[in-house]
Amino acid sequence: MFIIEALEDTSNKSVVLHLYDALSSRDVHTVHKLLAPDLEWWFHGPHSHQFMMRLLTGTDDNESFNFVPHSVDAFGSTVIAEGCDPVRDIFWIHAWTVNSSGVITQVREYFNTSLTVTRFANNSSKSVSITSLHCPSVWESSLSNRVGKSVPGLVLAI
Known part of the structure; x- marks a missing residue:
C-alpha cells in the first residue's frame, strides 16, 4: 500500500512540475493538456x-510574473x-488536485x-464524535524570509 501511495505522490508531483515548466515557457498546448477544461478555481488574496x-x-x-516554486510536496491527489x-x-501557495488520469481538476x-495542511481522519469506529477526530499536520508554509511580518494563517484539510 505504501509503495502505491508513494508512486501516486511522485506521479502527481511530476504533473504539477510539468505544468510549471509549461507555464514558464508559455507552452499553451501542454498547459491545456494538463488542466481540465472545467478547472475548479479557489482564490484567497488581493484581487491584484x-x-x-x-x-x-x-x-x-x-x-x-513567473511562478517558480521553491518547494513541491504531494499527498495523494493533492500537490502543494x-x-x-x-x-x-x-x-504564494498553490494546492493542486490531480485526478487518476494525470489531469489537474x-x-x-x-x-x-x-x-497548514492537515489530513482529516477519524478512528475506525462507525460513530464519529468531536473527540475522536484526529487531524495531524502534514505540511506547513516555510516563511523564513517573512520573519516579523504579519501573515494570516489558514488550515487546509485534505
Whole structure:
C-alpha cells in the first residue's frame, strides 16, 4: 500500500512540475493538456494578485510574473507548491488536485498567507464524535524570509 501511495505522490508531483515548466515557457498546448477544461478555481488574496488567472486566460497584459516554486510536496491527489517573488514581496501557495488520469481538476491559490495542511481522519469506529477526530499536520508554509511580518494563517484539510 505504501509503495502505491508513494508512486501516486511522485506521479502527481511530476504533473504539477510539468505544468510549471509549461507555464514558464508559455507552452499553451501542454498547459491545456494538463488542466481540465472545467478547472475548479479557489482564490484567497488581493484581487491584484490573480496572476495565475490572468496568465491562463491570456489577460495578463504582458505582466512578467513567473511562478517558480521553491518547494513541491504531494499527498495523494493533492500537490502543494509554494514560492515567492522577492521583488514584489509576494508569497504564494498553490494546492493542486490531480485526478487518476494525470489531469489537474482543481487549484486553490493563496497569496501572502501561511498555510497548514492537515489530513482529516477519524478512528475506525462507525460513530464519529468531536473527540475522536484526529487531524495531524502534514505540511506547513516555510516563511523564513517573512520573519516579523504579519501573515494570516489558514488550515487546509485534505
